[in-house]
Amino acid sequence: MATVSGTPDIGALFRLHGPMVYRRALRLLGRKEDAEEATQEVFIRVMRSMHEFQGRSSVTTWLYQVTTNYCLNQLRDHSRRRQLLAENVLREENSSASESDLLHLRRLLSEADEQQARAAVYVYLDGMSHEEAAELLGVSKRTVGNFVERFLTWARQRGAESDRPKKESA
Amino acid sequence: MRLASGNPGCPSDFALDRLQAGELGEAQASSLRQHIAQCSPCEGRMATRQAGFAALVDLDERRMLATIRRRLDEDPPSVRSRLLAALRRLSVPLVAATGLAVLAVVLIGRAPLGTGRAPGTDPGTDPGTDPGNDQTREKGGLSLSVFRLVDGHAQQALSGDHFAAGDRLRFVVDLPSAGQVAVLGVESQGGLYVAWPTLPRDTQRPAGKKQELPGAVALDASVGKETLYLVLCPSSGPAPSSACEAAGSVDAVPRCPRGCQLSAFVLNKN
Numbered sequence: 286m287a288t289v290s291g292t293p294d295i296g297a298l299f300r301l302h303g304p305m306v307y308r309r310a311l312r313l314l315g316r317k318e319d320a321e322e323a324t325q326e327v328f329i330r331v332m333r334s335m336h337e338f339q340g341r342s343s344v345t346t347w348l349y350q351v352t353t354n355y356c357l358n359q360l361r362d363h364s365r366r367r368q369l370l371a372e373n374v375l376r377e378e379n380s381s382a383s384e385s386d387l388l389h390l391r392r393l394l395s396e397a398d399e400q401q402a403r404a405a406v407y408v409y410l411d412g413m414s415h416e417e418a419a420e421l422l423g424v425s426k427r428t429v430g431n432f433v434e435r436f437l438t439w440a441r442q443r444g445a446e447s448d449r450p451k452k453e454s455a
Numbered sequence: 456m457r458l459a460s461g462n463p464g465c466p467s468d469f470a471l472d473r474l475q476a477g478e479l480g481e482a483q484a485s486s487l488r489q490h491i492a493q494c495s496p497c498e499g500r501m502a503t504r505q506a507g508f509a510a511l512v513d514l515d516e517r518r519m520l521a522t523i524r525r526r527l528d529e530d531p532p533s534v535r536s537r538l539l540a541a542l543r544r545l546s547v548p549l550v551a552a553t554g555l556a557v558l559a560v561v562l563i564g565r566a567p568l569g570t571g572r573a574p575g576t577d578p579g580t581d582p583g584t585d586p587g588n589d590q591t592r593e594k595g596g597l598s599l600s601v602f603r604l605v606d607g608h609a610q611q612a613l614s615g616d617h618f619a620a621g622d623r624l625r626f627v628v629d630l631p632s633a634g635q636v637a638v639l640g641v642e643s644q645g646g647l648y649v650a651w652p653t654l655p656r657d658t659q660r661p662a663g664k665k666q667e668l669p670g671a672v673a674l675d676a677s678v679g680k681e682t683l684y685l686v687l688c689p690s691s692g693p694a695p696s697s698a699c700e701a702a703g704s705v706d707a708v709p710r711c712p713r714g715c716q717l718s719a720f721v722l723n724k725n
Contacts, residue, residue: 295520295523295524295527295615296520299516299519299520299523300507300508300516301476301507302476303507303508303516303519303520304504304506304507304508304510304511305472305475305476305504307511307514308468308503308511309468317513321514321519324519325519325522325523325526328523329523329526329527332523332527333527343473343476343478344476344478345469345472345473345476345478346473349469349472407469411467411468411469412465412467412468413467413469414467417467417469417470421469
């Protein structure tokens with residue numbers, strides 16, 4: 286009942302990858318308590334769907350995908366969206382970006398098209414090359430470029446042009 | 456404003472995370488290491504990764520891991536309960552009542568056909584079932600809570616927690632029906648022992664929640680995973696402390712007489 290036979294040791298998996306999932310969730314969600322909850326939820330989902338993983342990709346790739354999807358869903362949650370709009374102070378730590386830019390990006394991500402939001406996270410927040418983002422999204426590099434371009438176009442229409450995130454390196 | 460970590464031209468977090476996890480090919484890993492050796496920000500980014508949870512000082516990773524384990528132990532709703540819930544929502548009461556009756560007959564008769572046996576169901580029908588395959592936990596059913604005595608206080612432990620030799624444990628149980636109670640332990644090698652009662656006691660208990668079993672047990676020095684089973688057997692049958700048998704491995708449910716119910720709790724002893 287406590288562990289599923291034949292699956293990896295949750296303790297070892299958590300100790301190896303938990304910090305990565307937490308840091309990633311913190312950057313996406315901005316609040317420690319949310320990041321902590323997200324980390325726990327990601328590992329629960331991963332352990333429960335371990336049978337879907339076997340040999341499909343690297344563990345890191347899979348965890349990035351699950352974490353991104355979970356956090357974006359959290360951002361898109363109606364109550365969280367209202368909270369983001371009302372939030373004035375961020376508690377982001379150890380970030381190279383200004384807190385207001387991250388907050389602005391989160392607001393955009395909470396309303397953007399799902400695929401475009403994922404591409405924007407990988408490219409802008411994670412600093413991935415289009416090739417890396419393509420691997421995680423399961424699409425071509427060209428499609429990643431299209432997603433990102435559409436996201437920017439949409440963000441401009443949302444009146445975000447003056448603060449839009451700029452990817453300085455591909 | 457750049458949102459990504461590191462300087463322009465630096466590897467992504469994804470690349471560094473894969474390097475840390477040992478998932479990159481040698482050529483790519485070597486190239487990244489060369490960059491890191493010459494790039495102060497990336498050296499810091501990599502050091503943070505290598506520090507693991509030690510770099511996240513405000514985080515209680517043990518509590519998080521315990522929560523994850525507890526949540527994993529809380530099995531998702533069974534097909535049976537989902538079907539019953541759906542039927543309850545039917546607008547025609549007569550149809551729902553008829554359907555429930557028919558369904559209950561079918562499901563009770565075919566309980567072993569599910570994805571696993573629920574804690575609190577009759578192990579006599581399939582005594583060798585792996586506890587890891589259990590998929591259901593009925594609300595208000597059989598439940599074992601374990602408390603560790605620390606400095607005279609009882610702290611509730613979670614299934615999957617780590618324990619040490621000498622830890623003293625007390626048990627609190629929820630019983631869906633009256634019957635004879637025992638707490639059995641399955642050692643990492645598969646051997647079965649009686650964790651409660653350790654002294655001759657009246658093991659008859661009434662139905663009810665949060666019943667404390669008198670006395671405490673101290674853990675021995677053996678290490679590894681052990682599983683405790685709260686066993687509830689009918690009042691009229693043999694006592695579970697003597698009637699149940701080991702099934703051969705730490706993950707196998709003890710074989711108990713028909714009509715007994717079991718609920719598991721995992722100890723990791725180190």
